[in-house]
Amino acid sequence: MNLIVLFVAIPLGAAFLMPLLGRVARKIPDILANLANFSLLVLALLATKQGLVVYKIGGWEAVGGIPIGIYLVLDGLAVLMLLIVNVIGFLATFYSVAYMERYTDKPRYYTLFLLMIAGMNGVILSGDMFNIFVFMEIAAIASYALVAFGTEAEELEAAFKYQVLGTVASCFILFGIAIAYSLTGTLNMADMSRVIAQQGIGTPVFFVGTLFLVGFGLKAAIMPFHAWLPDAHPSAPAPISAMLSGVLIKAIGVYALCRVLFNVLGLGKVSSFLYILLVLGTLSMIAGSLLALGQRDFKRLLAYSSISQIGYIILAFGLGTPLGFLGGLFHLLNHATFKSLLFLNSGAVVYSTGNRDLKKMGGLSQRMPVTGTTSMIASMSISGIPPLSGFWSKLIIIIAAIQAQQFIFALLAVVVSIITLAYYLKVQKLAFFGKLGEAWQEIKEVPAVMCISMIILAVLCVGLGILLIPGIKAVILDPAVEVLYNGARYAQLILGS
Amino acid sequence: MIYLLCVLLLLIGLYGVLVKKNLIKIIIGLSIMEYALFLFFAVIGYREGGTAPIITKGFEKAVFVDPLPQALVLTAIVIGLAVTALLVSLAVRIYEKHGTFDIRKIRRLKG
Numbered sequence: 001m002n003l004i005v006l007f008v009a010i011p012l013g014a015a016f017l018m019p020l021l022g023r024v025a026r027k028i029p030d031i032l033a034n035l036a037n038f039s040l041l042v043l044a045l046l047a048t049k050q051g052l053v054v055y056k057i058g059g060w061e062a063v064g065g066i067p068i069g070i071y072l073v074l075d076g077l078a079v080l081m082l083l084i085v086n087v088i089g090f091l092a093t094f095y096s097v098a099y100m101e102r103y104t105d106k107p108r109y110y111t112l113f114l115l116m117i118a119g120m121n122g123v124i125l126s127g128d129m130f131n132i133f134v135f136m137e138i139a140a141i142a143s144y145a146l147v148a149f150g151t152e153a154e155e156l157e158a159a160f161k162y163q164v165l166g167t168v169a170s171c172f173i174l175f176g177i178a179i180a181y182s183l184t185g186t187l188n189m190a191d192m193s194r195v196i197a198q199q200g201i202g203t204p205v206f207f208v209g210t211l212f213l214v215g216f217g218l219k220a221a222i223m224p225f226h227a228w229l230p231d232a233h234p235s236a237p238a239p240i241s242a243m244l245s246g247v248l249i250k251a252i253g254v255y256a257l258c259r260v261l262f263n264v265l266g267l268g269k270v271s272s273f274l275y276i277l278l279v280l281g282t283l284s285m286i287a288g289s290l291l292a293l294g295q296r297d298f299k300r301l302l303a304y305s306s307i308s309q310i311g312y313i314i315l316a317f318g319l320g321t322p323l324g325f326l327g328g329l330f331h332l333l334n335h336a337t338f339k340s341l342l343f344l345n346s347g348a349v350v351y352s353t354g355n356r357d358l359k360k361m362g363g364l365s366q367r368m369p370v371t372g373t374t375s376m377i378a379s380m381s382i383s384g385i386p387p388l389s390g391f392w393s394k395l396i397i398i399i400a401a402i403q404a405q406q407f408i409f410a411l412l413a414v415v416v417s418i419i420t421l422a423y424y425l426k427v428q429k430l431a432f433f434g435k436l437g438e439a440w441q442e443i444k445e446v447p448a449v450m451c452i453s454m455i456i457l458a459v460l461c462v463g464l465g466i467l468l469i470p471g472i473k474a475v476i477l478d479p480a481v482e483v484l485y486n487g488a489r490y491a492q493l494i495l496g497s
Numbered sequence: 498m499i500y501l502l503c504v505l506l507l508l509i510g511l512y513g514v515l516v517k518k519n520l521i522k523i524i525i526g527l528s529i530m531e532y533a534l535f536l537f538f539a540v541i542g543y544r545e546g547g548t549a550p551i552i553t554k555g556f557e558k559a560v561f562v563d564p565l566p567q568a569l570v571l572t573a574i575v576i577g578l579a580v581t582a583l584l585v586s587l588a589v590r591i592y593e594k595h596g597t598f599d600i601r602k603i604r605r606l607k608g
């Protein structure tokens with residue numbers, strides 16, 4: 001079954017139709033975008049049953065065991081990422097129906113949104129290095145434009161900063177691809193992995209690995225490369241902030257980094273390189289949480305919190321044990337749900353009050369019960385309060401760190417978890433509890449479509465813990481962990497099919 | 498040797514991005530970085546005494562240059578065009594808001 005091409009084809013096609021049909025009737029952009037994203041969601045759910053699929057575009061078979069065509073690969077890790085991208089993507093589109101009413105140009109907004117989804121799905125499914133680069137640029141350029149969508153002074157400034165750093169990152173990645181190609185003479189990821197395994201991991205492979213670490217690290221906003229994120233993510237419209245923080249930095253940052261380092265370059269068993277990930281992850285975990293503590297702007301606080309949580313994921317991957325990968329991937333999934341929910345909450349607050357400054361809010365729960373309750377659930381989940389989903393993933397990461405004898409990193413993970421709780425309690429106290437401010441006596445709860453998106457995400461935050469029940473774990477999480485842990489098997493599986 | 502020149506060009510571009518205070522000069526720096534990489538790709542594909550990779554009469558056994566990097570460079574140039582166009586249009590909008598290209602005077606975002 002070759003349905004996996006549709007993951008790229010549907011959003012690209014819808015993005016093409018949007019400007020053509022968008023002006024015909026007022027409701028068409030909403031319907032088209034939601035239809036496209038809903039069909040992607042259904043496809044992503046169907047993909048969980050697929051097992052390994054290798055699709056050769058144009059039917060170009062391998063010649064003498066060397067692949068020559070463009071491959072799309074659907075394996076355990078890709079299924080997990082597709083689920084994340086398309087579930088959050090659909091909920092964010094649904095939310096946009098009401099939220100984007102106040103912006104003037106809905107068709108263009110949806111066009112960029114769908115291009116971003118197409119790019120992310122492409123990165124996840126791509127089986128060769130250069131297509132990862134091309135799809136990554138599609139997603140990234142769409143996101144630069146979306147950050148600047150409001151065209152106010154702050155938004156333009158943030159978008160410019162974001163794009164300059166994003167382009168520098170792309171240059172590093174392209175440089176890495178060029179050197180990897182000259183080393184191996186192939187661009188197919190499975191073939192490249194096979195050749196590198198034969199040649200052995202020498203200094204050039206480490207150099208390529210470092211280039212990719214800097215490039216994808218910039219896209220993922222890991223600590224020394226994080227400066228653009230706190231400007232770019234809050235400046236975008238709320239559904240886009242949710243997509244950028246919840247999904248984009250994971251799909252074109254963390255996912256691409258892991259895929260290249262562990263599956264292609266085979267660095268998953270090299271302890272010195274893993275230690276770099278461990279240290280960088282811990283750095284961003286600590287610095288992100290400390291910087292978040294001092295923020296007054298609701299969305300900016302959430303952006304710093306994203307840096308901190310990405311740190312957890314990188315830290316878990318840096319442990320290099322199966323349990324570490326399980327914790328990292330599960331936290332990646334959980335972070336996508338609760339961080340998108342929190343950004344949608346902040347969007348709801350901005351929608352009703354027009355204000356992002358936490359100090360000026362207060363008592364909003366009385367007037368906005370749905371927003372208040374869902375943000376409470378998300379805050380508790382991200383801070384790791386049992387039995388919400390965030391608790392389980394953090395627990396696994398900490399246990400994995402102890403198992404790997406990295407006691408200091410385990411201790412730091414616990415400490416940062418407490419700091420996380422502190423700044424989310426601050427959000428709750430300042431924004432949603434206490435006395436209702438004078439200015440907010442008349443505000444109303446946001447429209448029903450926005451509430452529905454937030455409620456679904458809140459249910460996911462509560463319920464995702466069930467993914468750890470052995471029967472369900474074997475379907476979704478275990479295949480993804482297997483892909484990362486046995487990185488070298490990737491080449492055999494793809495080339496053998 | 499020519500590889501070193503590519504790296505030098507890349508570093509000149511990076512210098513422009515990091516040090517220059519003018520938005521347009523930053524964009525030019527990024528373009529130089531991209532061109533350095535395009536050149537690098539073209540150099541990778543070069544073979545000593547190679548000809549264009551088209552099999553015609555009399556050239557069946559000739560040494561061909563590697564055509565793949567050239568195809569990649571074409572794609573990368575198109576992407577580079579999109580990046581530059583978007584950056585320049587952002588710079589124009591920023592100039593309309595602030596009346597300057599100097600990044601020291603465009604600092605609304607802090608913290």
